[in-house]
Structure formats: structure tokens, C-alpha cells
Amino acid sequence: xxxxxxxxxxFKTFLSFYCPHCKKTFNVERQNExxxxxxxxxQQNDFELKLSPYLDVFEVKVSYPLKDGEILDDLICPxxxxxIVSTEVRCSDCGSKVGEAIVSAYAxxxxxxxxxxFGCHWHGITKEDERFIKLKIPRQxxxxxxxxxxxxxxxxxxxxxxxxxxxxxxxxxxxxxxxGCVEGCPVNIDIPSFIALIAEExxxxxxxxxxxANVFPSIxxxxxxxxxxxxxxxxxxxxxxxxxxxxxxxxxxxxxRKSDKVKIPEIKISTGKRxxxxxxxxxxxxxxxxxxxxxxxxxxxxxLHEPGGVLTYGIPEFRLPKSIVKFEIDFLRKMxxxxxxxxxxxxxxxxxxxxxxxDAVFIGVGAGAPWFLGVEGESLGNVFSANEYLxxxxxxxxxxxxxxxxxxxxxxxxxxxxxxxxxxxxxxTAIRTGASEVTIIYRRSRQELPARAEEVHHAGQEGIKxxxxxxxxxxxxxxxxxxxxxxxIKMQLGEPDASGRRRPLPIEGSNFIHDCDMAIVAxxxxxxxxxxxxxxxxxxxxxxxxxxxxxxxxxxxEFVYAGGDIVTGAATVILAMGxxxxxARAIHQKLSRTPRTRK
Amino acid sequence: xxxxxxxxxxxxxxxxARKVKAGQFVIIRVNETGERIPxxxxxxxxxAGIITIIFQIVGKTTALMRSLNEGDFIRDVAGPLxxxxxxxxxxxxxxxxxxxxxxxxxxxxxxxxESGNYVIGIIGSKTREMLILENEMTAICDELVITTDDGSYxxxxxxxxxxxxxxEERYDVRLVYAIGPIPMMRNIVKLTRKYNVPTMVxxxxxxxxxxxxxxxxxxxxxxxxRFCCVDGPDFDGFQVDFEELEKRNSMYLADxxxxxxxxxx
Numbered sequence: 049x050x051x052x053x054x055x056x057x058x059f060k061t062f063l064s065f066y067c068p069h070c071k072k073t074f075n076v077e078r079q080n081e082x083x084x085x086x087x088x089x090x091q092q093n094d095f096e097l098k099l100s101p102y103l104d105v106f107e108v109k110v111s112y113p114l115k116d117g118e119i120l121d122d123l124i125c126p127x128x129x130x131x132i133v134s135t136e137v138r139c140s141d142c143g144s145k146v147g148e149a150i151v152s153a154y155a156x157x158x159x160x161x162x163x164x165x166f167g168c169h170w171h172g173i174t175k176e177d178e179r180f181i182k183l184k185i186p187r188q189x190x191x192x193x194x195x196x197x198x199x200x201x202x203x204x205x206x207x208x209x210x211x212x213x214x215x216x217x218x219x220x221x222x223x224x225x226x227x228g229c230v231e232g233c234p235v236n237i238d239i240p241s242f243i244a245l246i247a248e249e250x251x252x253x254x255x256x257x258x259x260x261a262n263v264f265p266s267i268x269x270x271x272x273x274x275x276x277x278x279x280x281x282x283x284x285x286x287x288x289x290x291x292x293x294x295x296x297x298x299x300x301x302x303x304x305r306k307s308d309k310v311k312i313p314e315i316k317i318s319t320g321k322r323x324x325x326x327x328x329x330x331x332x333x334x335x336x337x338x339x340x341x342x343x344x345x346x347x348x349x350x351x352l353h354e355p356g357g358v359l360t361y362g363i364p365e366f367r368l369p370k371s372i373v374k375f376e377i378d379f380l381r382k383m384x385x386x387x388x389x390x391x392x393x394x395x396x397x398x399x400x401x402x403x404x405x406x407d408a409v410f411i412g413v414g415a416g417a418p419w420f421l422g423v424e425g426e427s428l429g430n431v432f433s434a435n436e437y438l439x440x441x442x443x444x445x446x447x448x449x450x451x452x453x454x455x456x457x458x459x460x461x462x463x464x465x466x467x468x469x470x471x472x473x474x475x476x477t478a479i480r481t482g483a484s485e486v487t488i489i490y491r492r493s494r495q496e497l498p499a500r501a502e503e504v505h506h507a508g509q510e511g512i513k514x515x516x517x518x519x520x521x522x523x524x525x526x527x528x529x530x531x532x533x534x535x536x537i538k539m540q541l542g543e544p545d546a547s548g549r550r551r552p553l554p555i556e557g558s559n560f561i562h563d564c565d566m567a568i569v570a571x572x573x574x575x576x577x578x579x580x581x582x583x584x585x586x587x588x589x590x591x592x593x594x595x596x597x598x599x600x601x602x603x604x605x606e607f608v609y610a611g612g613d614i615v616t617g618a619a620t621v622i623l624a625m626g627x628x629x630x631x632a633r634a635i636h637q638k639l640s641r642t643p644r645t646r647k
Numbered sequence: 648x649x650x651x652x653x654x655x656x657x658x659x660x661x662x663x664a665r666k667v668k669a670g671q672f673v674i675i676r677v678n679e680t681g682e683r684i685p686x687x688x689x690x691x692x693x694x695a696g697i698i699t700i701i702f703q704i705v706g707k708t709t710a711l712m713r714s715l716n717e718g719d720f721i722r723d724v725a726g727p728l729x730x731x732x733x734x735x736x737x738x739x740x741x742x743x744x745x746x747x748x749x750x751x752x753x754x755x756x757x758x759x760x761e762s763g764n765y766v767i768g769i770i771g772s773k774t775r776e777m778l779i780l781e782n783e784m785t786a787i788c789d790e791l792v793i794t795t796d797d798g799s800y801x802x803x804x805x806x807x808x809x810x811x812x813x814x815e816e817r818y819d820v821r822l823v824y825a826i827g828p829i830p831m832m833r834n835i836v837k838l839t840r841k842y843n844v845p846t847m848v849x850x851x852x853x854x855x856x857x858x859x860x861x862x863x864x865x866x867x868x869x870x871x872x873r874f875c876c877v878d879g880p881d882f883d884g885f886q887v888d889f890e891e892l893e894k895r896n897s898m899y900l901a902d903x904x905x906x907x908x909x910x911x912x
Contacts, residue, residue: 351858353676353683353723361860390725392858396662416860420872427867427891429898436861444682444855453682453707454855455902529894576859578877 065160066150070128074149084149086132087124090114097123099162108166120164123147139163187289188217195509199479202365202447205506209299211249218247220284221291228281229293234626237261239278239293246296252309255300259313262625263337264376266305267330267359269298270368271469272622273500305375312382316343321639324349324406326393326579329357330621331412331612333376334628336385339410342636347406348380349391354443357414358621361443362435364473366480367503370442398582399608408607408635411594412628415613417576420569421465425523429530432457434470434570438477447481459566462486463534465520466570467496472503474568475512486512489562491519491539491552515562517541519554523567533563573618583608593617600634601627609635652704653747653779654713655689661696663688663726669758670732670751670849670881673698674857676723677711684708685854687880688727689750689780690757701750701779707906728857729880732847734758737821739765741813742788743806743835745827746772751849752826753780753787759824760787767820768792769809771827775800807834814842822847825884829893836884846884850875852892853899867891 065074065084074084088097088110095112097120123132134148137159144165191207192198198205209217221243229239237258245254258265274280274294282290304310323339325332328350336346354360356373381387391397393413402409418433420426437457440446444454462478464471467490475486488507490497493516497504508514515536522535538558541550575592587595587604594610596603601611611627613619663673672687690699704710715721732755740759744752749770760766768788772778773796785791792809793801802809806827814820820842825835826849839846852864852875859877866875867888873879 351725352856353725361856390723391662392725392728395727396666416858417874418860418862420862420865422872426872427865427888427895429894433862436855436863439855439861445680449902450906452680453906455682455899455906529891530898576877578859 067125067127067130068132068148068150069125069130071150072125072127074126085126086147087126087129088112088120089122089124090118090120094124110166114166116166118166119144120166123164133164134161137161139165185216185220187220187292188213188295190292190295198366199510202480204369205366206295206502208302209295211251211299211303214246214296214299215249217292217296218243221247222283224283228283229278229291232278232281233261234277234620234622235261235629237278237297242300243291243293243296246300251300251303255304255309258297258300262622263334264330264625265297266301266372267368267376268622268625269294269296269301270372271363271500271620273469273620275501277622305372310379312379313341315341315383318345319343319639321345321407322347322405323635324402324409326399326402326409326411327351327357327413327612327614328355328377328387329412329414329612329624330359331414331624331628332357332410333380334625335410335412335609335611335632336628337380337383338629338632339635340380340383340385342632344407344636344639345386346384347386347388349388349393349397351390351392351413352443353389355387355389357412361439362470362473364438364442364477366476367473392578394579394582399579399586399605400582403607407639408609410601410628410631410635411579411603411608411610411614412612412624413576413579413614414624415573415575415593415618417574418569419572419574421520421571423520423522425525425531426569428523428525429528430457430459430566431523431531432566432568434464434466434474434568435573437474437568438470441477441481447477456481457566458482459564460484461564462566462568463489463520463562463564464568464570465489466572467492468498468570468572469500469503471568471570472499472507472512474570476503476507476510478566478568479510479512483566487515487562487564488512489515489518489520489534489536491517492549493517493541496549517552518562519552520562520567521559524561531565531567533561534567536560536562573613575614575617591617599630600638601631602634602638607638652713653701653777654704654709655699655701655750656712656715657697657699658721658724659696660698660724660726663724664691664693664696664698667691667698667727668731669734669754671727671729672857672880673700673724673726674728674854675700675708675712675721675725677708677715678722681711681722682708683723683855683857685728685851685857685876687751687754687849687851689754691754701747703747706903725857728876730878732758732824732849732881734762734764736763739767739817739819740822740824741767741769741810741820743769743810743823743825743827743831744771745806745831746777747779748825748827748831748849749778749780749784752824753783755824755826755849756784756787765789767813769794769806769813771795771801771806771831773797805834806831807838810835811838814839814844820844823884825849829889829896832884832887833889836887836889840885847881848884848887849880850882850887850892851880851896853896 084099086097098109142165146161149160223240227240242254242257278293279290322345325336325348328348340346355377359373418435445452446454446456449456462483464475478486517539518536520534520536524533526532538555539552542553545551601609609631611631612624667688672685674683676683686700688698689701742756766788768791771794823839823846825832832848854864855861857876864875865872869886
């Protein structure tokens with residue numbers, strides 16, 4: 049694995065501090081310690097004073113024993129050896145002398161003062177200056193694995209922020225009084241507060257803040273479409289780029305995990321009641337974690353041999369490392385949640401049978417049945433549903449074939465049909481497993497691509513081609529019934545449809561053949577009916593999803609709750625988590641009020 | 648351990664044994680690096696909590712299963728999957744099985760018999776050594792015909808020969824239920840179509856998850872895509888696109904070889 053070049057990143061966007069006399073920059077780094085380094089004088093003694101350069105973090109380190117409230121005699125520039133004590137400005141708090149430096153925040157030079165009274169706050173920059181500087185700090189780029197190297201491995205693409213980058217990025221947050229980001233977050237994380245805590249280097253408190261609203265920040269920080277949620281509402285985004293909220297979330301979550309600070313939360317005294325959670329995807333895991341904390345005995349039933357649902361079989365390793373999913377699931381196990389794998393509810397046990405053993409049931413089985421296009425030739429060899437392709441690759445680890453027994457779908461020229469995250473995942477998996485050319489075929493334009501902006505960007509970097517406003521109408525096969533190409537038609541956008549997006553319409557006579565030897569259909573998923581065969585008394589909506597009361601997520605069957613894709617149709621990880629949380633609270637309320645005897 | 652050897656496993660899986668019905672299958676993964684393969688349940692013992700599977704060594708996973716000893720554990724067994732066979736009382740039914748298909752046929756035949764049908768069994772294999780469950784089938788069936796391709800036991804020829812005879816002679820056959828290799832099922836359907844006798848076939852496409860999630864097992868039934876794992880495995884034989892099924896099933900033959908060679912090395 050390539051190590052990121054930390055040195056390069058550290059100062060890429062850093063503000064400079066100059067001596068007012070010699071105009072040389074102060075030392076800002078020495079032996080990995082960061083700060084402005086001066087020579088300080090106190091009662092004829094010379095010693096070193098280091099100030100933290102972060103805009104709203106005040107931290108002083110001295111190499112000489114000083115007590116709070118003592119006043120330094122002088123400060124000397126380490127380069128020109130002149131005193132940098134200002135003659136005009138006095139500390140507004142204590143009236144002592146102040147040291148002066150110049151901050152260069154891009155085109156503007158701003159005075160930067162710090163009080164010589166040790167322990168006093170510095171207050172050189174006015175609120176407006178501070179705001180001005182914050183606006184000038186650009187959104188910090190994410191350190192990433194090199195685009196040429198990464199297409200031959202499955203390691204995660206973004207490395208995550210270093211603490212330096214995170215501090216700088218956190219410093220950009222304006223701490224709005226009425227934060228739009230919080231409203232944009234489906235689970236209403238207190239975003240300004242956790243960012244403020246990062247800026248204060250209180251990572252411990254920051255992660256705690258996030259976990260009040262979101263149990264799995266290391267997952268959400270990686271897979272949430274922040275650009276259409278929290279970051280879409282960021283004030284900074286109006287003129288410049290929004291604060292990288294997702295990256296900061298990921299940073300603290302990773303920090304907590306890597307520094308071994310994850311603690312099992314307090315679990316309330318057992319209520320003696322039992323909850324069954326069906327499906328171990330994001331919704332089920334969240335509901336399970338919440339219910340367990342409230343003191344319930346929770347059992348999760350998973351149909352596959354690995355827990356995690358879409359996090360395990362769907363999202364590839366390079367986007368969400370499986371070690372993280374495993375970590376979170378082990379965490380649940382440590383909390384005392386039981387996991388029953390290989391249990392297909394509806395077949396091995398029905399919902400009614402679950403209700404005999406459990407006080408309430410939460411269904412979070414997702415929308416797992418793949419849709420096909422319904423065009424000619426779709427059953428040809430090497431035409432896959434995205435689910436099959438990703439299940440083979442992720443869950444069964446076919447990319448390690450023949451070490452793992454499941455064969456790897458082989459294609460040289462691969463076409464992926466669809467424009468969502470799943471399509472990007474398929475395309476990027478294909479390019480990593482030996483395809484020489486991968487094309488995304490999508491019937492609308494770039495603007496309508498439903499995938500996360502970052503995934504589209506990464507896919508582009510990795511050499512994936514985009515054929516937009518194009519729709520396949522037929523798959524062409526060889527004599528051996530393997531795919532050899534697709535007949536496509538060009539599209540144009542018409543009036544907006546029910547989803548608010550402009551409806552694609554075919555342009556007649558624009559048919560053409562797109563050559564490919566493998567096609568992956570990634571046009572969405574519907575509800576899987578397996579679980580419902582045995583529960584006719586649970587009402588479904590017209591599209592086959594479970595009907596729930598949106599306030600409580602309770603289904604039409606009492607004591608049975610549902611949430612996530614099986615209620616909303618294919619959506620995001622975070623929405624499923626939100627639903628899991630609402631259901632957990634509602635179940636707790638109901639079970640605390642309504643006594644129920646198991647049959 | 649020759650290729651083609653037929654093996655029987657009794658697996659302790661009480662929860663599945665309690666629920667599984669004739670025609671349903673389980674997904675098995677032998678070890679951590681193994682693939683998921685579907686195997687139809689050949690019999691069950693609810694009280695002992697045991698399900699029986701019978702399989703032929705055809706590839707790596709089945710070869711690996713052969714190396715297990717009594718008392719060993721299988722990494723994952725998931726089920727029951729698929730819809731149970733529709734075994735209500737129809738009158739007279741002909742049950743046709745070829746090769747290891749007989750293992751599944753046995754379970755379904757039992758269910759047909761229990762619901763009061765007059766059951767005629769026809770089972771076939773390549774040679775005498777590969778014939779399975781003869782005694783069990785004799786015990787259940789009202790009539791039983793055995794065929795072998797090489798004539799080493801029973802009648803010489805294919806299962807379609809006695810089936811044709813029955814269809815010609817008996818007008819009261821209400822249903823033919825067939826399970827076995829794809830060419831066999833295709834030929835049976837060809838024959839029964841002539842006599843217009845409803846025919847159910849049990850399909851065995853390539854499958855991964857077995858829960859309706861991947862669509863790898865899609866088969867064309869009456870020109871519509873259906874998933875064998877949740878809509879099947881039994882389908883109306885007249886509507887199945889056998890040619891497509893056969894091509895899809897042979898997609899990974901080369902990989903199977905690679906996989907086997909890899910494990911030998």
C-alpha cells in the first residue's frame with residue numbers, strides 16, 4: 049500500500065505567519081511539532097515559546113517553567129533577532145504588551161497579536177478578520193490513492209484526513225446560529241458542535257457528539273451523499289465550497305477506531321423483553337444497537353452467511369473496507385446483540401413465529417430484488433444484474449478466484465447500465481478486475497446522475513467512460529449465447545416526470561451498436577417478496593413495499609415495525625439508519641406502555 | 648473418488664428439518680473460501696432434526712464435501728429455499744428422475760404418495776452403479792420402472808421410453824413430474840406435449856444467494872424472466888426455455904476446471 053505524502057499535504061493550504069520586521073516566515077514546524085516558534089525573554093532568561101497557529105485554538109508551549117499570569121519581558125524573531133513586541137497595541141483583557149506577527153491569508157495581510165501575559169487569551173484578530181480568513185481557507189482536498197495504482201487493487205481510495213487537514217477544515221466552519229446542515233442531515237447530527245470540537249482538537253468529545261445521533265459514523269462518513277444532504281445546506285457552499293462535513297465525520301470516527309478509544313456504551317438494566325431484527329443492513333444494525341442500549345435482548349436474523357447487508361455484499365472494499373463493517377458488527381456483538389446467520393425469515397421462521405418468541409419485530413430487509421430492463425437478450429451469458437456482479441465480487445470474493453471458489457465474471461469491454469452508486473461500484477470493480485474498457489451507459493445527462501459526486505469523480509479518474517443520454521434496447525449475442533454487444537438509442541430530455549427529473553425520450557433513428565463482452569444491469573432494485581408469503585395481514589403499498597406509520601414505523605401488523613428500503617424503496621444507508629432509530633424509539637415507547645404477553 | 652461418484656449426507660439442521668417441504672432446497676457453503684451451491688433436500692427427519700442431501704461430484708465444492716468425515720461441520724447451511732412442490736391429490740402421476748435427480752424425486756414422490764396419488768415411478772441412470780434410492784422408490788411407488796443407458800440393469804435405454812409407453816397406454820395420467828439433466832427434461836417435455844399431459848420440471852440453474860437477491864438463476868418461463876430460487880424451482884415444463892438454461896449453466900465450466908486445478912496444486 050502506498051503511504052500518503054504527509055509532508056506535502058501538511059502545508060499545501062496553510063496560512064503563513066511573517067515577522068513584521070524581516071518579513072520572513074516564522075518557524076512553523078520542528079520535529080513534527082507544529083507552531084510558531086519565538087525566543088521569549090523573561091527575567092534575563094531566554095527560552096522558547098511555541099504558539100499553535102490554528103485560528104481559533106490557543107495553545108502555548110514553553111520550555112521554561114512559567115506560572116499563569118506572569119508577563120514575558122520580550123519576544124524575539126528567530127530570524128532577524130529583533131523584538132516583535134508591538135508598541136501601539138495593548139491586550140484588551142489585561143492591558144499588557146502584545147507580540148505582533150503578520151498573517152498572510154492569501155492576498156490580504158492581517159495583524160496577529162498575542163498577549164505577553166502568559167495564560168492570557170490572545171485576541172489579535174477581529175471577528176471580521178477571522179471570518180474573512182475562514183472564508184479564504186479552501187476546502188481541504190482528500191488525500192487519495194494514486195489513480196493509476198488504484199485500478200489494480202481493491203484498497204480504499206481516499207485515505208482520510210490527517211489531523212492537520214481535519215483541523216484546518218474544521219476551522220472553516222462558520223458556526224452558523226441557524227445551521228442548515230443539521231436540517232439537511234437525515235438523522236440531524238449536531239454538525240456545528242462536532243466540528244467545533246474537532247477544531248478544538250477534542251476528537252473524543254466530537255465523536256461522542258456524532259454518536260448521539262448516528263451509531264455508525266465511519267460508515268456514513270464514507271457512503272452518505274453529503275453533497276445533497278448536509279453539505280448542500282452549508283452557507284460556505286453558496287459562494288465557495290461547503291465544509292467537508294462527511295470527511296470530518298469520517299476523520300473522527302476513524303480516529304476513534306484507530307486509537308482504540310471505542311467504548312461499549314452503557315446498557316440499561318434488562319427489560320426482560322426480546323426484539324427480533326430481520327436483516328443486518330444499516331437499518332437493522334441501527335435498530336439493534338439502539339434497542340440493546342435501552343436494555344432489550346436483541347437477535348438479528350440475516351439470510352446470508354455474512355452480516356452487514358448491502359454494506360457487505362453491495363458496497364465494494366475500495367469504497368467501504370469490510371474490516372470497518374466487521375468492526376461495527378463485532379461492536380454490536382460485544383454489546384450483547386445476538387446474530388443468527390443463514391436465517392431466511394419467511395422460510396425458516398415466519399413473522400408470526402417470531403412474534404411467539406419476541407415482543408416486537410423490526411423488518412429491515414432492504415430492497416433486494418434486482419430489476420432488469422426487460423429487453424431482448426437479457427439472459428445471454430455475461431449479462432449480470434448489479435446485485436449478482438457485486439455479490440460475487442464482494443460477498444463471495446470472486447476477485448480472488450481461484451483462491452476463493454466463486455468464479456469471477458470475465459469481461460474485457462464492459463458496459464454498465466445505470467447511473468447510480470451501484471453502477472459506479474460495478475464499473476469501478478470491473479476496471480479493477482482486468483477489464484480494458486468500462487463504459488457507463490445512462491439514459492439521462494450528467495446532471496441527473498444519481499450517484500454521489502465523489503464516486504462519479506473517482507470513476508472518471510479511473511478511466512471509466514460515460515455514454516450519457518443513451519439507452520440499450522437490445523442485447524446482441526454470439527452463436528454461443530454470450531453477449532457481444534448492445535443496440536442502443538440516443539435520448540433527449542423532455543418534461544420533468546414524477547421524480548422531478550426530466551424524462552428521457554428516445555431520438556428515433558439514432559440507433560447504434562455498442563460493442564461489449566459483458567454487461568451489468570444496474571437500474572435499481574425492488575422489494576423481495578420472500579418475507580411476505582407468510583404474512584398476508586401485513587399491508588403492502590402499490591409498489592410492494594411495506595406500509596408503515598411514518599411517525600413510529602409500525603406496520604399494519606401490531607408489534608411489527610419496518611424501515612429502510614423495504615419501506616421507502618431503494619434509498620440511502622443513512623435513511624435506513626434513521627428509520628431504524630425511529631422504530632427503536634417507537635418500539636421502546638410501545639413496549640413500555642403496552643403490556644404484551646408472548647403467545 | 649471418481650468424478651460422478653454419488654454421495655449422501657445427513658446434516659443436522661433441526662430448524663430447517665422442521666420446515667423443509669418436498670422440492671425445496673438449501674444453500675451450502677463448505678468453508679470460508681467456498682462458493683454457495685444449491686442442493687435439493689432429498690429427505691428429512693423432523694424428529695431427529697436431520698436433512699438428507701444426495702449429490703454427485705461434479706466440481707470443486709462437491710469434491711470438497713466428499714473429503715468431510717462423519718461428525719465434521721459444514722460452514723453454512725441456509726434454507727429452506729424455493730417454493731415447495733405442489734403435491735396435491737391429482738389421481739395418477741408419473742414421476743421421472745434421472746441421475747442424482749432421483750434424490751429429489753424421492754422426496755417429492757413421497758409427498759405425492761402421502762396425498763393419495765397413484766404413483767408411477769420411472770428412474771434412470773447411466774449404469775447400474777450410478778442408480779440410487781432404488782429400494783426407497785420401490786417402497787413408495789405403486790409401479791416402478793428402471794432404465795439404464797447401457798442396459799446393465801432394468802430396461803436398456805432412456806427414461807423417455809417407458810414414459811412414452813405409459814402415456815400411450817394410460818389415459819388417466821394427470822401429471823408428469825420430471826427432474827434430472829436438462830436434455831432429459833427437454834425430451835420429456837417434448838414427449839408429454841404430444842399427449843398434452845401437464846408436466847412439472849424442477850430446474851437447477853446457476854445460483855449464488857438463493858434468496859432472490861442476485862438474479863443469477865433467472866430462467867425464461869413463457870418468455871418472462873423468473874427467478875428459480877424464489878419462483879421455482881418447479882416450473883411448468885411447457886413454458887421453460889431449456890436452450891437458454893443449458894447455455895447459462897455452461898458459462899463457468901472453464902472456471903470450474905481452473906478452480907479444481909488450483910486446489911490440486
